[in-house]
Amino acid sequence: MLFWALSGVLYVLAGICAFINPILTSAALTLFLAIALLVAGVFRVFVGRRMRPLKGWGWIVASGVITALAGFVIALGWPVNSLWILGLFLAVDLIVQGWTMLAFGLGIRS
Numbered sequence: 001m002l003f004w005a006l007s008g009v010l011y012v013l014a015g016i017c018a019f020i021n022p023i024l025t026s027a028a029l030t031l032f033l034a035i036a037l038l039v040a041g042v043f044r045v046f047v048g049r050r051m052r053p054l055k056g057w058g059w060i061v062a063s064g065v066i067t068a069l070a071g072f073v074i075a076l077g078w079p080v081n082s083l084w085i086l087g088l089f090l091a092v093d094l095i096v097q098g099w100t101m102l103a104f105g106l107g108i109r110s
Contacts, residue, residue, distance in 0.1 A: 023082075030082040033089070034075035041068025 018025040044064030051057040074085055 026086055027079040027082040030074065030085050031078055033085070034071045034078060037071030037074065038068050039071075041065065041071055044068075 041064045044067060045061050046064075048057050048060030048062075048064055051060060074081060077085075
């Protein structure tokens, strides 16, 4: 119960902050995205290297390197890229979701 209440308070405060200062919010979210991508990429490289005897381990490592590189590039351009990077990620997600829905719809039609 306490966790849900604290979580709710945090969400309300974050929403108020985003409403009052959207530029600061986009900069903070972009920095968080860069850190998350760096951490996820390094973790994926670590896991991929531990899977070394298994077939396909190199793909996991390559994926991790690309993810970490994306985080590094975003962090290098921060805070200037904060105004467009979140929009780019949203646009890519919307395009992928749209193509997925189209493919699914066409697949169940046949």
